[in-house]
Amino acid sequence: MIAKELAPGVHWVGAIDWNLREYHGYTLPGTTYNAYLVQGEKTALIDGAYGGFEEEVLGRIKSICDPATIDYIIVNHIEMDHSGTLPEFVRRMPDVPIYCTERAKEGLARHYDTTGWNIRVVKTGDTLDLGGKTLTFLEAPMLHWPDSMFTYLAEDAILFPNDAFGQHVASAARFDDELGRDVALAHAQKFFANLIIPLAPKVLKKLDEVGALGIDIKMIAPSHGVIWRTYAGDILKAYTDWSRGVSKDKVTIVYDTMHGSTGMMAKAIAEGVMAEGVDVRVCLLRDGRYEGTHRSDVVTEVLDSKAVLIGSPTLQDEVLPTVAGFLSYLRGLRPGRLGTKKIGCAFGSHGGMGGAVAQANELLKAAGIEVIEGGFQVNYRPDADELARAYEFGRSVARKVRSR
DSSP: OOOEEEETTEEEOOEEESSOOEETTEEOSOEEEOOEEEESSSEEEEOOOOTTOHHHHHHHHHTTSOGGGOOEEEOSOOSHHHHTTHHHHHHHSTTOEEEEOHHHHHHHHHHSOOTTOEEEEOOTTOEEEOSSOEEEEEEOTTSSSTTOEEEEETTTTEEEOTTTTOOOOOOSOOBHHHHOHHHHHHHHHHHIIIIIGGGHHHHHHHHHHHHHTTOOOSEEOOSSSOBBSSSHHHHHHHHHHHHHTOOEEEEEEEEOOSSSHHHHHHHHHHHHHHHTTOEEEEEEBOOSSSOOBOHHHHHHHHHTEEEEEEEOOEETTEEOHHHHHHHHHHHHHOGGGSSSOOEEEEEEEESSSOOHHHHHHHHHHHTTOEEOSOOEEEESSOOHHHHHHHHHHHHHHHHHHHHO
Protein backbone atom coordinates (compact mmCIF):
# COMPACT_ATOMS: atom_id res chain seq x y z
CA MET A 1 0.00 0.00 0.00
CA ILE A 2 1.59 3.25 -1.16
CA ALA A 3 0.68 6.76 -0.05
CA LYS A 4 0.44 9.65 -2.53
CA GLU A 5 2.09 13.01 -1.87
CA LEU A 6 -0.02 16.17 -2.19
CA ALA A 7 2.67 18.50 -0.85
CA PRO A 8 5.78 18.06 1.31
CA GLY A 9 4.59 16.41 4.52
CA VAL A 10 1.03 15.89 3.19
CA HIS A 11 -0.06 12.50 1.83
CA TRP A 12 -3.21 10.70 0.71
CA VAL A 13 -3.52 7.50 2.74
CA GLY A 14 -7.06 6.47 1.83
CA ALA A 15 -8.70 3.36 0.42
CA ILE A 16 -10.15 2.45 -2.97
CA ASP A 17 -13.47 0.62 -3.04
CA TRP A 18 -13.52 -0.86 -6.54
CA ASN A 19 -16.76 -2.77 -6.05
CA LEU A 20 -19.36 -0.39 -4.58
CA ARG A 21 -22.17 0.09 -7.08
CA GLU A 22 -24.93 1.85 -5.14
CA TYR A 23 -24.81 4.31 -2.28
CA HIS A 24 -27.25 6.89 -0.96
CA GLY A 25 -29.77 5.70 -3.54
CA TYR A 26 -27.68 6.23 -6.64
CA THR A 27 -25.39 4.19 -8.84
CA LEU A 28 -21.64 4.62 -8.94
CA PRO A 29 -18.57 2.94 -10.45
CA GLY A 30 -16.90 2.34 -7.11
CA THR A 31 -15.50 5.08 -4.90
CA THR A 32 -12.60 6.11 -2.71
CA TYR A 33 -12.51 6.87 0.99
CA ASN A 34 -9.91 9.59 1.25
CA ALA A 35 -7.81 9.99 4.39
CA TYR A 36 -4.85 12.33 4.67
CA LEU A 37 -1.68 12.36 6.76
CA VAL A 38 -0.25 15.80 7.63
CA GLN A 39 3.25 15.86 9.14
CA GLY A 40 4.95 18.76 10.82
CA GLU A 41 6.86 18.28 14.04
CA LYS A 42 3.75 16.31 14.97
CA THR A 43 1.46 14.20 12.81
CA ALA A 44 -2.30 14.39 12.21
CA LEU A 45 -4.54 11.91 10.41
CA ILE A 46 -7.55 13.54 8.74
CA ASP A 47 -10.61 11.28 8.28
CA GLY A 48 -10.75 7.55 7.58
CA ALA A 49 -12.78 4.93 5.75
CA TYR A 50 -15.49 2.29 6.11
CA GLY A 51 -14.88 -0.48 8.60
CA GLY A 52 -13.09 -3.28 6.82
CA PHE A 53 -10.63 -0.93 5.11
CA GLU A 54 -8.44 -0.47 8.21
CA GLU A 55 -5.50 -2.46 6.86
CA GLU A 56 -5.50 -0.59 3.55
CA VAL A 57 -5.40 2.81 5.26
CA LEU A 58 -2.86 1.65 7.85
CA GLY A 59 -0.77 0.08 5.10
CA ARG A 60 -0.51 3.41 3.29
CA ILE A 61 0.29 5.18 6.56
CA LYS A 62 3.07 2.65 7.22
CA SER A 63 4.67 3.62 3.91
CA ILE A 64 5.20 7.06 5.49
CA CYS A 65 5.49 6.49 9.25
CA ASP A 66 4.64 4.19 12.12
CA PRO A 67 0.89 4.61 12.83
CA ALA A 68 1.72 4.57 16.55
CA THR A 69 3.46 7.93 16.08
CA ILE A 70 0.28 9.71 14.97
CA ASP A 71 -0.39 12.49 17.47
CA TYR A 72 -3.90 13.58 16.44
CA ILE A 73 -6.94 12.33 14.53
CA ILE A 74 -9.25 14.84 12.82
CA VAL A 75 -12.84 13.76 12.22
CA ASN A 76 -14.46 16.10 9.70
CA HIS A 77 -17.62 13.98 9.44
CA ILE A 78 -18.91 10.97 11.36
CA GLU A 79 -20.76 9.11 8.60
CA MET A 80 -19.52 5.55 8.68
CA ASP A 81 -17.79 5.63 5.30
CA HIS A 82 -15.36 8.03 6.98
CA SER A 83 -15.45 7.03 10.65
CA GLY A 84 -15.85 3.24 10.34
CA THR A 85 -12.10 2.71 10.79
CA LEU A 86 -11.98 4.92 13.89
CA PRO A 87 -12.59 2.24 16.56
CA GLU A 88 -9.66 0.18 15.27
CA PHE A 89 -7.45 3.26 15.04
CA VAL A 90 -8.26 4.14 18.65
CA ARG A 91 -7.55 0.56 19.69
CA ARG A 92 -4.13 0.74 18.07
CA MET A 93 -3.46 4.32 19.15
CA PRO A 94 -5.00 4.52 22.64
CA ASP A 95 -5.64 7.98 24.07
CA VAL A 96 -4.90 9.70 20.75
CA PRO A 97 -6.71 13.08 20.80
CA ILE A 98 -9.68 13.16 18.38
CA TYR A 99 -10.68 16.62 17.13
CA CYS A 100 -14.26 17.15 15.96
CA THR A 101 -17.33 19.35 16.41
CA GLU A 102 -19.69 19.09 19.37
CA ARG A 103 -22.34 17.50 17.14
CA ALA A 104 -19.75 15.00 15.93
CA LYS A 105 -18.86 14.07 19.50
CA GLU A 106 -22.53 13.38 20.20
CA GLY A 107 -22.90 11.44 16.95
CA LEU A 108 -19.83 9.29 17.50
CA ALA A 109 -21.32 8.15 20.79
CA ARG A 110 -24.44 7.03 18.90
CA HIS A 111 -22.39 5.01 16.42
CA TYR A 112 -19.68 3.52 18.62
CA ASP A 113 -18.75 2.84 22.22
CA THR A 114 -16.63 5.94 22.80
CA THR A 115 -15.94 5.19 26.46
CA GLY A 116 -12.37 6.26 27.14
CA TRP A 117 -11.94 8.06 23.82
CA ASN A 118 -9.99 11.31 24.08
CA ILE A 119 -12.40 13.55 22.15
CA ARG A 120 -11.70 17.28 21.95
CA VAL A 121 -14.37 19.62 20.62
CA VAL A 122 -13.39 22.43 18.23
CA LYS A 123 -15.25 25.40 16.83
CA THR A 124 -14.83 27.63 13.80
CA GLY A 125 -11.50 29.45 13.96
CA ASP A 126 -9.81 27.01 16.34
CA THR A 127 -6.36 25.90 15.23
CA LEU A 128 -4.02 22.99 15.81
CA ASP A 129 -0.28 23.71 15.54
CA LEU A 130 1.63 20.67 14.31
CA GLY A 131 4.93 22.55 14.21
CA GLY A 132 5.47 23.90 10.70
CA LYS A 133 1.94 22.89 9.71
CA THR A 134 -1.17 24.63 11.04
CA LEU A 135 -4.69 23.23 10.82
CA THR A 136 -7.68 25.59 11.09
CA PHE A 137 -11.20 24.26 11.63
CA LEU A 138 -14.40 25.62 10.08
CA GLU A 139 -17.76 24.20 11.17
CA ALA A 140 -19.96 23.32 8.20
CA PRO A 141 -23.25 22.01 9.65
CA MET A 142 -25.50 20.26 7.11
CA LEU A 143 -22.76 20.00 4.48
CA HIS A 144 -23.99 17.41 4.52
CA TRP A 145 -24.64 16.24 8.12
CA PRO A 146 -25.07 18.36 11.26
CA ASP A 147 -21.59 17.35 12.49
CA SER A 148 -19.60 18.28 9.38
CA MET A 149 -16.61 20.58 9.37
CA PHE A 150 -13.81 21.64 7.02
CA THR A 151 -10.11 21.59 7.90
CA TYR A 152 -7.68 24.03 6.26
CA LEU A 153 -3.92 23.59 6.08
CA ALA A 154 -2.54 27.11 5.92
CA GLU A 155 1.07 26.50 4.89
CA ASP A 156 0.09 24.54 1.78
CA ALA A 157 -3.29 26.23 1.13
CA ILE A 158 -5.11 22.88 1.11
CA LEU A 159 -8.79 22.62 2.06
CA PHE A 160 -10.04 19.28 3.43
CA PRO A 161 -13.84 19.69 3.12
CA ASN A 162 -14.85 16.05 3.58
CA ASP A 163 -17.88 15.32 1.34
CA ALA A 164 -18.08 18.76 -0.27
CA PHE A 165 -16.55 18.86 -3.77
CA GLY A 166 -16.31 15.05 -3.80
CA GLN A 167 -17.10 12.51 -6.48
CA HIS A 168 -17.87 8.81 -6.31
CA VAL A 169 -15.35 7.20 -8.65
CA ALA A 170 -12.82 4.41 -8.20
CA SER A 171 -9.66 5.08 -10.15
CA ALA A 172 -5.90 4.81 -10.08
CA ALA A 173 -5.92 8.58 -10.59
CA ARG A 174 -5.55 10.60 -7.40
CA PHE A 175 -5.72 14.05 -8.97
CA ASP A 176 -8.17 15.88 -11.21
CA ASP A 177 -5.69 16.39 -14.03
CA GLU A 178 -4.89 12.67 -14.02
CA LEU A 179 -8.54 11.68 -14.33
CA GLY A 180 -9.29 14.57 -16.68
CA ARG A 181 -11.08 17.83 -15.98
CA ASP A 182 -14.34 17.04 -17.77
CA VAL A 183 -14.57 13.52 -16.34
CA ALA A 184 -13.91 14.79 -12.81
CA LEU A 185 -16.50 17.55 -13.15
CA ALA A 186 -19.06 15.08 -14.54
CA HIS A 187 -18.63 12.83 -11.50
CA ALA A 188 -18.81 15.89 -9.25
CA GLN A 189 -22.06 16.98 -10.94
CA LYS A 190 -23.66 13.62 -10.21
CA PHE A 191 -22.45 13.81 -6.60
CA PHE A 192 -23.90 17.32 -6.24
CA ALA A 193 -27.19 16.40 -7.93
CA ASN A 194 -27.82 13.41 -5.69
CA LEU A 195 -26.47 14.69 -2.36
CA ILE A 196 -26.00 18.43 -2.26
CA ILE A 197 -29.02 19.98 -4.05
CA PRO A 198 -31.12 20.29 -0.86
CA LEU A 199 -28.20 22.10 0.77
CA ALA A 200 -27.64 24.62 -2.02
CA PRO A 201 -28.40 27.74 0.10
CA LYS A 202 -25.98 26.50 2.76
CA VAL A 203 -23.35 25.86 0.09
CA LEU A 204 -23.53 29.46 -1.07
CA LYS A 205 -23.38 30.74 2.50
CA LYS A 206 -20.36 28.56 3.31
CA LEU A 207 -18.56 29.60 0.15
CA ASP A 208 -19.13 33.23 1.14
CA GLU A 209 -17.77 32.50 4.63
CA VAL A 210 -14.68 30.85 3.21
CA GLY A 211 -14.20 33.79 0.85
CA ALA A 212 -14.56 36.26 3.73
CA LEU A 213 -11.69 34.55 5.53
CA GLY A 214 -9.42 35.69 2.72
CA ILE A 215 -7.64 32.36 2.61
CA ASP A 216 -5.83 31.08 -0.43
CA ILE A 217 -7.07 27.70 -1.69
CA LYS A 218 -4.58 26.04 -4.02
CA MET A 219 -5.87 22.51 -3.57
CA ILE A 220 -9.14 20.89 -2.46
CA ALA A 221 -8.82 17.40 -0.97
CA PRO A 222 -12.33 15.91 -0.53
CA SER A 223 -13.25 12.64 1.14
CA HIS A 224 -14.29 10.89 -2.09
CA GLY A 225 -12.79 10.82 -5.55
CA VAL A 226 -9.90 12.81 -6.96
CA ILE A 227 -8.11 15.75 -5.39
CA TRP A 228 -8.56 19.12 -7.09
CA ARG A 229 -5.01 20.44 -7.59
CA THR A 230 -5.27 21.83 -11.13
CA TYR A 231 -8.97 22.71 -11.42
CA ALA A 232 -9.81 23.82 -7.88
CA GLY A 233 -11.15 27.09 -9.25
CA ASP A 234 -13.37 25.20 -11.70
CA ILE A 235 -15.04 23.05 -9.04
CA LEU A 236 -15.58 26.09 -6.80
CA LYS A 237 -17.26 27.90 -9.70
CA ALA A 238 -19.29 24.80 -10.58
CA TYR A 239 -20.62 24.55 -7.00
CA THR A 240 -21.54 28.23 -7.07
CA ASP A 241 -23.32 27.88 -10.42
CA TRP A 242 -25.14 24.67 -9.49
CA SER A 243 -26.26 26.16 -6.17
CA ARG A 244 -27.57 29.26 -7.92
CA GLY A 245 -29.47 27.13 -10.41
CA VAL A 246 -27.43 28.19 -13.43
CA SER A 247 -28.68 25.92 -16.20
CA LYS A 248 -28.37 25.31 -19.92
CA ASP A 249 -31.00 25.70 -22.61
CA LYS A 250 -31.87 22.07 -22.05
CA VAL A 251 -34.97 19.97 -21.42
CA THR A 252 -34.91 16.63 -19.62
CA ILE A 253 -37.81 14.31 -20.48
CA VAL A 254 -38.34 11.53 -17.94
CA TYR A 255 -40.89 8.81 -18.55
CA ASP A 256 -41.99 5.22 -18.31
CA THR A 257 -44.49 3.51 -20.54
CA MET A 258 -46.61 0.35 -20.34
CA HIS A 259 -47.52 -0.33 -23.98
CA GLY A 260 -45.48 2.33 -25.75
CA SER A 261 -48.06 5.15 -25.92
CA THR A 262 -46.38 7.48 -23.41
CA GLY A 263 -43.05 6.63 -25.06
CA MET A 264 -44.43 7.77 -28.43
CA MET A 265 -45.45 11.06 -26.83
CA ALA A 266 -42.02 11.50 -25.23
CA LYS A 267 -40.27 11.10 -28.56
CA ALA A 268 -42.63 13.51 -30.32
CA ILE A 269 -42.09 16.12 -27.59
CA ALA A 270 -38.32 15.66 -27.91
CA GLU A 271 -38.52 16.26 -31.66
CA GLY A 272 -40.38 19.50 -31.00
CA VAL A 273 -37.73 20.62 -28.50
CA MET A 274 -34.93 19.88 -30.97
CA ALA A 275 -36.78 21.73 -33.74
CA GLU A 276 -36.34 24.91 -31.68
CA GLY A 277 -32.59 24.35 -31.32
CA VAL A 278 -32.77 23.45 -27.63
CA ASP A 279 -30.83 20.53 -26.16
CA VAL A 280 -32.87 17.57 -24.88
CA ARG A 281 -32.29 14.38 -22.90
CA VAL A 282 -34.88 11.59 -23.09
CA CYS A 283 -34.69 9.22 -20.12
CA LEU A 284 -36.66 6.01 -19.88
CA LEU A 285 -36.66 5.08 -16.22
CA ARG A 286 -35.04 1.76 -15.42
CA ASP A 287 -37.65 -0.75 -14.31
CA GLY A 288 -36.16 -4.17 -14.99
CA ARG A 289 -37.71 -4.65 -18.44
CA TYR A 290 -35.39 -2.37 -20.35
CA GLU A 291 -31.90 -1.01 -19.81
CA GLY A 292 -33.22 2.43 -19.02
CA THR A 293 -31.77 5.33 -17.04
CA HIS A 294 -31.29 5.13 -13.29
CA ARG A 295 -32.94 7.91 -11.28
CA SER A 296 -29.54 9.13 -10.05
CA ASP A 297 -28.43 9.73 -13.64
CA VAL A 298 -31.72 11.42 -14.45
CA VAL A 299 -31.38 14.00 -11.66
CA THR A 300 -27.84 14.65 -12.86
CA GLU A 301 -29.37 15.71 -16.18
CA VAL A 302 -32.08 17.68 -14.41
CA LEU A 303 -29.48 19.68 -12.45
CA ASP A 304 -28.32 21.69 -15.46
CA SER A 305 -31.66 21.67 -17.34
CA LYS A 306 -34.07 24.58 -17.36
CA ALA A 307 -37.08 22.30 -17.82
CA VAL A 308 -38.11 18.81 -16.76
CA LEU A 309 -41.07 16.98 -18.31
CA ILE A 310 -42.56 13.88 -16.69
CA GLY A 311 -44.35 11.20 -18.70
CA SER A 312 -46.51 8.53 -17.10
CA PRO A 313 -49.44 6.36 -18.09
CA THR A 314 -52.19 6.02 -15.54
CA LEU A 315 -52.25 2.74 -13.65
CA GLN A 316 -55.17 2.16 -11.28
CA ASP A 317 -55.85 5.92 -11.25
CA GLU A 318 -52.27 6.59 -10.13
CA VAL A 319 -48.86 7.54 -11.49
CA LEU A 320 -46.92 4.48 -12.68
CA PRO A 321 -44.81 3.22 -9.73
CA THR A 322 -41.44 3.77 -11.45
CA VAL A 323 -42.36 7.38 -12.20
CA ALA A 324 -43.86 7.90 -8.73
CA GLY A 325 -40.62 6.61 -7.19
CA PHE A 326 -38.58 9.04 -9.26
CA LEU A 327 -40.83 11.96 -8.32
CA SER A 328 -40.52 11.02 -4.65
CA TYR A 329 -36.72 11.03 -5.05
CA LEU A 330 -36.86 14.40 -6.83
CA ARG A 331 -39.11 15.86 -4.12
CA GLY A 332 -36.58 14.79 -1.49
CA LEU A 333 -33.79 16.57 -3.35
CA ARG A 334 -35.94 19.70 -3.70
CA PRO A 335 -34.33 21.31 -6.78
CA GLY A 336 -36.68 24.24 -6.12
CA ARG A 337 -34.12 25.34 -3.53
CA LEU A 338 -31.68 26.20 -6.30
CA GLY A 339 -31.41 29.89 -7.02
CA THR A 340 -33.24 29.78 -10.36
CA LYS A 341 -36.54 27.93 -10.65
CA LYS A 342 -36.91 25.13 -13.16
CA ILE A 343 -40.08 24.76 -15.18
CA GLY A 344 -41.93 21.61 -16.14
CA CYS A 345 -45.16 19.65 -16.40
CA ALA A 346 -46.48 16.15 -16.98
CA PHE A 347 -47.91 14.20 -19.90
CA GLY A 348 -49.15 10.66 -20.48
CA SER A 349 -51.75 8.25 -21.77
CA HIS A 350 -54.62 6.53 -19.97
CA GLY A 351 -57.32 3.99 -20.60
CA GLY A 352 -59.95 5.29 -18.20
CA MET A 353 -60.48 8.59 -16.41
CA GLY A 354 -56.78 9.40 -16.19
CA GLY A 355 -55.21 10.90 -13.10
CA ALA A 356 -51.47 10.37 -13.46
CA VAL A 357 -50.81 13.70 -15.18
CA ALA A 358 -52.54 15.79 -12.49
CA GLN A 359 -50.83 13.83 -9.71
CA ALA A 360 -47.42 14.14 -11.35
CA ASN A 361 -47.88 17.90 -11.68
CA GLU A 362 -48.61 18.15 -7.95
CA LEU A 363 -45.49 16.14 -7.18
CA LEU A 364 -43.46 18.42 -9.43
CA LYS A 365 -44.76 21.42 -7.49
CA ALA A 366 -43.77 19.71 -4.24
CA ALA A 367 -40.23 19.41 -5.62
CA GLY A 368 -40.19 23.15 -6.28
CA ILE A 369 -40.68 22.92 -10.05
CA GLU A 370 -42.78 25.71 -11.58
CA VAL A 371 -45.55 23.90 -13.48
CA ILE A 372 -46.00 25.89 -16.66
CA GLU A 373 -49.10 24.19 -18.09
CA GLY A 374 -51.52 21.52 -17.08
CA GLY A 375 -49.69 19.14 -19.36
CA PHE A 376 -51.68 16.94 -21.64
CA GLN A 377 -52.89 13.37 -21.86
CA VAL A 378 -54.37 11.11 -24.50
CA ASN A 379 -56.77 8.20 -24.38
CA TYR A 380 -55.03 4.94 -25.21
CA ARG A 381 -52.63 5.25 -28.15
CA PRO A 382 -51.92 8.74 -29.57
CA ASP A 383 -53.09 9.27 -33.15
CA ALA A 384 -51.32 11.41 -35.74
CA ASP A 385 -53.07 14.61 -34.61
CA GLU A 386 -52.16 14.00 -30.98
CA LEU A 387 -48.53 13.30 -31.84
CA ALA A 388 -48.49 16.55 -33.81
CA ARG A 389 -49.85 18.24 -30.68
CA ALA A 390 -47.06 16.64 -28.63
CA TYR A 391 -44.54 17.96 -31.14
CA GLU A 392 -45.93 21.49 -30.83
CA PHE A 393 -45.98 21.13 -27.07
CA GLY A 394 -42.25 20.36 -27.20
CA ARG A 395 -41.67 23.45 -29.31
CA SER A 396 -43.60 25.64 -26.86
CA VAL A 397 -41.57 24.33 -23.90
CA ALA A 398 -38.32 24.94 -25.81
CA ARG A 399 -39.36 28.53 -26.53
CA LYS A 400 -40.04 29.08 -22.84
CA VAL A 401 -36.61 27.65 -22.05
CA ARG A 402 -34.89 30.00 -24.48
CA SER A 403 -36.70 33.00 -22.99
CA ARG A 404 -35.55 32.30 -19.41
